[in-house]
Amino acid sequence: MLYRSTRDPAVSGERLSFTETLLRGMAPDGGLYMPEHWPQWTGAQLRAAAATPYVDLAADVLAAFAGGALPDGAVRAAAERLGESFDHAAVTPLVQLEPNLWVLELFHGPTAAFKDLAMQMMAVLTDAALAATGERLLLLTATSGDTGAAAVRAFAGAKSVDLMVLHPLDRVSPVQRRQMTRIDAPNVLNLAVRGDFDDCQRLVKALLADEGLRAGGRVSSVNSINWGRLAGQIPYYIAAAAAVGGPGVTPHFVVPTGNFGDAFAGWAARAMGIPLKLTAAVNHNDALARTLATGRYERRAASPSASVSMDVQAPSNFERLVFEATGRDAQRTRAVFETFARDGAVDLAPDLLAALRAEVSAVSIDEARTREGVAHAWKAYGRVVCPHTAVALTAARDLSRDGGPVIALSTAHPAKFPESVAPVLGFEPAPPPSLQRLSDAPERLSIIAPDTSEARAAAAGLQGR
Numbered sequence: 197m198l199y200r201s202t203r204d205p206a207v208s209g210e211r212l213s214f215t216e217t218l219l220r221g222m223a224p225d226g227g228l229y230m231p232e233h234w235p236q237w238t239g240a241q242l243r244a245a246a247a248t249p250y251v252d253l254a255a256d257v258l259a260a261f262a263g264g265a266l267p268d269g270a271v272r273a274a275a276e277r278l279g280e281s282f283d284h285a286a287v288t289p290l291v292q293l294e295p296n297l298w299v300l301e302l303f304h305g306p307t308a309a310f311k312d313l314a315m316q317m318m319a320v321l322t323d324a325a326l327a328a329t330g331e332r333l334l335l336l337t338a339t340s341g342d343t344g345a346a347a348v349r350a351f352a353g354a355k356s357v358d359l360m361v362l363h364p365l366d367r368v369s370p371v372q373r374r375q376m377t378r379i380d381a382p383n384v385l386n387l388a389v390r391g392d393f394d395d396c397q398r399l400v401k402a403l404l405a406d407e408g409l410r411a412g413g414r415v416s417s418v419n420s421i422n423w424g425r426l427a428g429q430i431p432y433y434i435a436a437a438a439a440v441g442g443p444g445v446t447p448h449f450v451v452p453t454g455n456f457g458d459a460f461a462g463w464a465a466r467a468m469g470i471p472l473k474l475t476a477a478v479n480h481n482d483a484l485a486r487t488l489a490t491g492r493y494e495r496r497a498a499s500p501s502a503s504v505s506m507d508v509q510a511p512s513n514f515e516r517l518v519f520e521a522t523g524r525d526a527q528r529t530r531a532v533f534e535t536f537a538r539d540g541a542v543d544l545a546p547d548l549l550a551a552l553r554a555e556v557s558a559v560s561i562d563e564a565r566t567r568e569g570v571a572h573a574w575k576a577y578g579r580v581v582c583p584h585t586a587v588a589l590t591a592a593r594d595l596s597r598d599g600g601p602v603i604a605l606s607t608a609h610p611a612k613f614p615e616s617v618a619p620v621l622g623f624e625p626a627p628p629p630s631l632q633r634l635s636d637a638p639e640r641l642s643i644i645a646p647d648t649s650e651a652r653a654a655a656a657g658l659q660g661r
């Protein structure tokens with residue numbers, strides 16, 4: 197299996213192995229990496245998946261995407277890491293709430309959010325890829341909380357990786373901050389930036405392009421522009437579809453969406469032959485829903501919501517969907533996203549808009565309905581849900597369930613977000629085992645101004661340690 201950039205129109209353009217894709221994160225032409233074709237899952241394989249342990253299924257899916265670039269042992273070890281680090285034997289249990297309404301629990305990992313599912317495996321795969329080349333890797337990540345926590349947990353102590361995480365000072369939840377900073381590993385550096393998430397992302401982009409840092413070794417990122425993250429999120433779609441599926445049954449997944457990484461993993465499962473429908477549920481930061489409704493993709497400032505990990509107005513993985521909806525036309529994809537970058541807005545051609553609408557639906561759930569969703573889940577089902585899950589569950593309940601099973605993805609444990617759940621329910625959510633085990637080591641972080649020179653100096657120091 198080889199990978200190509202969404203922006204490379206050359207028929208004989210650059211093709212990379214899975215490991216090179218993993219270590220680069222993003223293509224130098226500004227595009228995102230995509231597999232050259234989608235490995236196919238047969239009906240018999242899907243039926244068998246219903247009785248396959250999650251770890252075995254994850255290993256099979258990863259092996260299809262790794263395409264021989266890594267030893268089988270490394271792929272197997274990556275999948276087994278899930279079995280070791282998750283607190284639930286099923287890894288991603290599916291829970292029924294009503295006839296044809298389910299939630300897929302993705303929060304049983306070490307940092308209690310779904311980011312653990314891919315990140316735990318990525319740490320093992322990255323280590324194996326670096327062992328083969330003898331290189332070191334500097335990983336940079338900007339986070340609004342969950343990605344940073346999952347990355348710190350997955351990469352702390354990794355032999356050949358240094359990890360620098362930038363979060364906006366005082367704008368992540370206290371639990372999220374402690375998950376990142378109460379860690380005593382010399383290869384992890386936390387920076388709290390006096391600014392917002394967009395400042396963090398801007399600094400990361402500047403450092404990724406920094407010649408001085410690149411001369412010191414590989415520099416990459418672990419956010420969902422990295423194909424490795426998405427590959428690690430495909431298995432739970434297959435597992436859930438197999439669990440509720442049967443002849444003629446098409447499950448409808450409702451995905452709480454920010455950067456569209458998780459939802460695109462669902463799209464990829466369908467491209468692999470799994471029958472499913474997809475709805476992306478966003479909060480009031482509704483770029484995706486607006487674009488599909490109007491045909492105009494327009495940048496607006498993200499404003500804070502209770503579902504903080506979805507406060508995104510320029511979802512990076514939308515580029516992957518556009519690439520597919522144009523029939524893999526890299527020239528057209530490049531034109532759309534270069535126009536968007538230059539003008540802050542782009543009007544999609546009617547044929548492209550129709551193709552996008554055929555692939556995925558998107559709905560926006562506002563803050564009041566999110567709170568109602570939290571309250572309803574408790575009253576009707578006795579479940580305490582996080583605000584991200586409440587967005588998906590509310591969107592799922594709006595759908596007709598006559599056509600078959602509807603599955604809302606539950607992406608984080610509510611105890612990560614007591615500040616938005618407790619005011620609705622009148623009590624604090626009880627912490628899961630992973631949060632009870634949270635270290636009480638002193639917090640380690642450096643506070644920096646939102647300028648490149650301080651961030652660059654910190655990165656160079658980490659790289660040269």
Ligand SMILES: *Cc1c(COP(=O)(O)O)cnc(C)c1O
Nearest residue numbers: 342454455456457458505607608
């Ligand atoms: C990251 C995150 C999301 C959004 O996922 P995307 O892949 O960015 O769309 C939803 N819920 C939670 C809890 C998250 O941490």
